[in-house]
Amino acid sequence: MSMTTMSSKPPDIENWNLSQSAIELLRRYPEIAADLAIERQKLPFPAGYRPDLIEILYEDLVYVRSEQGRITFLRDCPRNYIPPFMEIRFDDQLAMFVIQGEMVVDHTEQMAALDELLGRLEP
Amino acid sequence: MVASVDNQTQTKVSERLIEQLRQQSHENFDVEDLRVQVGRSVVLGRMASGEYREHISAEQADEIATAIQQPVTEGADVEAYARKLPNIEIKSGETIVFRQERDGVISANVFQAEQQSQSEALSSNPVTAPSEPSAPELEGDALMESAVRAESLVASVREISNPLDHEVSEPVATRLGEYMLQVESDSATVLKEDAVVLAAKDGAIISNLSEPDTQALQGWLQRGDGIFEPWAVPIQQPASQVSEPPPAIAIAQEQIAALPEGRGKQFFQRLSADLKQQANEVFSAIRQGLESEQLGVLRQKVGTVMQEAPEKATVALGRGLETAGQWITSSPDAIKNAMDSLQSAAEQTGGGIEKSGQWLAARPEAIREHRAMQTAMKLFEAGFRRTHEKSFEVGGFKVEFEGGQQLRLSDAQSDETLMRFQQTASPFPGHLPRLEVIEKGDISREQYQSLNAVGQRGEPVRGSQDAETLHARKSEQIAQLSKGLAEAMGSTDYRGKHYRIELGEDTLRISANDGRGELYHREGNQVVSNQFEQKDFGRFAQVIQKLEQQQATHTPNTQVELD
Numbered sequence: 001m002s003m004t005t006m007s008s009k010p011p012d013i014e015n016w017n018l019s020q021s022a023i024e025l026l027r028r029y030p031e032i033a034a035d036l037a038i039e040r041q042k043l044p045f046p047a048g049y050r051p052d053l054i055e056i057l058y059e060d061l062v063y064v065r066s067e068q069g070r071i072t073f074l075r076d077c078p079r080n081y082i083p084p085f086m087e088i089r090f091d092d093q094l095a096m097f098v099i100q101g102e103m104v105v106d107h108t109e110q111m112a113a114l115d116e117l118l119g120r121l122e123p
Numbered sequence: 124m125v126a127s128v129d130n131q132t133q134t135k136v137s138e139r140l141i142e143q144l145r146q147q148s149h150e151n152f153d154v155e156d157l158r159v160q161v162g163r164s165v166v167l168g169r170m171a172s173g174e175y176r177e178h179i180s181a182e183q184a185d186e187i188a189t190a191i192q193q194p195v196t197e198g199a200d201v202e203a204y205a206r207k208l209p210n211i212e213i214k215s216g217e218t219i220v221f222r223q224e225r226d227g228v229i230s231a232n233v234f235q236a237e238q239q240s241q242s243e244a245l246s247s248n249p250v251t252a253p254s255e256p257s258a259p260e261l262e263g264d265a266l267m268e269s270a271v272r273a274e275s276l277v278a279s280v281r282e283i284s285n286p287l288d289h290e291v292s293e294p295v296a297t298r299l300g301e302y303m304l305q306v307e308s309d310s311a312t313v314l315k316e317d318a319v320v321l322a323a324k325d326g327a328i329i330s331n332l333s334e335p336d337t338q339a340l341q342g343w344l345q346r347g348d349g350i351f352e353p354w355a356v357p358i359q360q361p362a363s364q365v366s367e368p369p370p371a372i373a374i375a376q377e378q379i380a381a382l383p384e385g386r387g388k389q390f391f392q393r394l395s396a397d398l399k400q401q402a403n404e405v406f407s408a409i410r411q412g413l414e415s416e417q418l419g420v421l422r423q424k425v426g427t428v429m430q431e432a433p434e435k436a437t438v439a440l441g442r443g444l445e446t447a448g449q450w451i452t453s454s455p456d457a458i459k460n461a462m463d464s465l466q467s468a469a470e471q472t473g474g475g476i477e478k479s480g481q482w483l484a485a486r487p488e489a490i491r492e493h494r495a496m497q498t499a500m501k502l503f504e505a506g507f508r509r510t511h512e513k514s515f516e517v518g519g520f521k522v523e524f525e526g527g528q529q530l531r532l533s534d535a536q537s538d539e540t541l542m543r544f545q546q547t548a549s550p551f552p553g554h555l556p557r558l559e560v561i562e563k564g565d566i567s568r569e570q571y572q573s574l575n576a577v578g579q580r581g582e583p584v585r586g587s588q589d590a591e592t593l594h595a596r597k598s599e600q601i602a603q604l605s606k607g608l609a610e611a612m613g614s615t616d617y618r619g620k621h622y623r624i625e626l627g628e629d630t631l632r633i634s635a636n637d638g639r640g641e642l643y644h645r646e647g648n649q650v651v652s653n654q655f656e657q658k659d660f661g662r663f664a665q666v667i668q669k670l671e672q673q674q675a676t677h678t679p680n681t682q683v684e685l686d
């Protein structure tokens with residue numbers, strides 16, 4: 001269920017350890033801020049998880065879809081496009097949300113820890 | 124630094140879009156009544172609070188202008204998307220006039236006139252969730268089946284949470300979809316919306332799962348497991364020269380590069396490298412398809428797209444790669460169709476195929492390999508401690524030491540190599556050593572599972588016949604010695620520094636104080652269990668030596684500590 005319910009109290013974004021510009025961006029997009037407030041409370045994905053569907057979104061639009069190891073959708077855009085925020089979703093769940101290099105949500109910590117142990121993170 | 128748009132530019136973007144929408148629809152939209160939503164956010168239009176939003180970016184406006192050209196996707200299951208966030212949704216009042224789903228499907232579009240009736244049916248009535256069927260009453264076989272399923276679910280929950288089966292010292296709590304998974308050393312729990320739906324503790328399982336929940340949970344848990352069949356791209360020419368990824372992926376790589384150093388960043392770097400390679404394969408294949416005889420097949424498969432946008436297709440044929448990329452983005456199905464046709468054509472002509480961009484896909488196999496190596500290592504070490512030999516057979520498998528830090532795991536019967544691997548120190552100080560596959564044979568899923576089971580059983584790993592005979596003899600010596608010592612002390616429960624000896628009427632039990640617990644248990648003449656290791660023989664040998672020295676020097680019968 002991905003519809004956001006707006007609570008009457010705005011989320012406490014000042015205490016998210018973000019830069020001023022990131023906070024300002026979230027103020028401009030209150031629905032996203034509210035959603036992220038919920039996402040930040042969620043537990044990470046289990047270590048052994050392997051998603052079927054990967055999506056990359058810029059400004060809430062899907063630009064890349066990969067299903068079961070195959071690209072199935074690619075949106076064209078200018079090479080110099082700098083999205084103010086990027087989101088990566090696994091099987092329609094938020095996996096990470098980043099604002100210009102600042103990670104706001106990351107649910108992949110257990111997966112990454114396992115990949116590190118398996119030596120899979122080395123280039 | 125977030126790009127900021129000045130108010131004037133913003134207004135221009137919004138105005139331009141509204142004008143475009145007006146032109147497309149042949150109707151007069153009441154601008155006040157219009158709401159444009161991209162993903163989660165309303166980017167243009169009047170909010171319930173009264174605020175008028177004008178957040179829409181030039182990129183978003185561009186996308187919308189392009190998207191509304193597409194007709195409603197044939198055969199789209201509108202109901203399936205009812206509770207999901209759209210990619211783009213445009214409403215006029217309460218009516219949805221345009222909607223593109225996240226997977227590219229167009230579920231409503233009044234701007235393509237003939238689809239008008241369909242869009243009217245999509246007026247936004249609040250969608251109520253279908254009421255969950257209560258768990259049905261089960262009887263007999265159905266109960267049994269349900270119990271087996273619950274057990275299998277619990278096993279999957281444990282496996283996805285702790286794939287390497289390491290010691291769980293702290294609870295592992297994770298989430299998949301609506302389900303929260305909690306695993307501890309002796310229990311596993313699944314919660315949905317704070318209610319326990321599945322719980323297992325010390326072998327007892329309680330399931331409160333409805334049938335839909337069971338299937339949904341199974342679906343999630345299987346995603347730790349399934350095998351992807353990646354697209355195979357026909358190789359007819361040397362590998363494509365394309366090193367520049369499509370802009371969308373290049374941008375992702377830039378965004379990820381800006382993250383602070385750490386394994387989160389590394390994880391996403393590998394993931395985006397995967398996507399880059401996958402995109403490369405698509406473009407490479409399209410280009411090869413465009414340039415090859417398979418063009419005919421390609422044309423057939425993507426016929427509709429080419430009919431609708433012949434101009435684009437012609438340009439694509441002429442200019443090849445880049446334009447083909449743009450052509451692809453205008454129709455999501457085009458990729459699938461193109462790749463499928465190329466793959467089947469390649470298979471028919473017996474052309475070579477290559478696969479890449481599968482780092483993520485390889486996760487489950489990498490986990491299975493590691494567990495197998497871990498288990499093989501553990502079994503070898505157990506055997507080695509027992510008899511100091513180099514090769515052991517257990518549970519149908521054979522593990523042999525080949526020198527250096529290298530081990531070979533094989534099928535005990537056929538001697539077929541299953542895996543050759545080595546242990547190396549981890550580059551990270553304080554971390555467990557690394558296990559690396561050197562060579563891998565054909566290991567089936569059953570073999571992986573069988574090996575895991577052997578590892579978990581914890582039965583003693585026996586050595587060769589000669590070694591075991593010697594082991595038995597030395598064990599007998601220790602038994603005699605221990606019994607004698609305890610009797611000399613007048614004790615039926617002697618506790619030394621390293622060992623504890625318990626004497627019963629006709630029983631003897633020797634345990635270690637170093638955490639290994641019971642090592643030897645004899646009832647009458649029957650040895651019930653024997654887990655002595657070489658180091659135990661070493662220690663008792665020292666004791667025997669001391670005793671012999673005492674006897675030789677006629678020293679009084681002082682207490683000989685079983686050190």
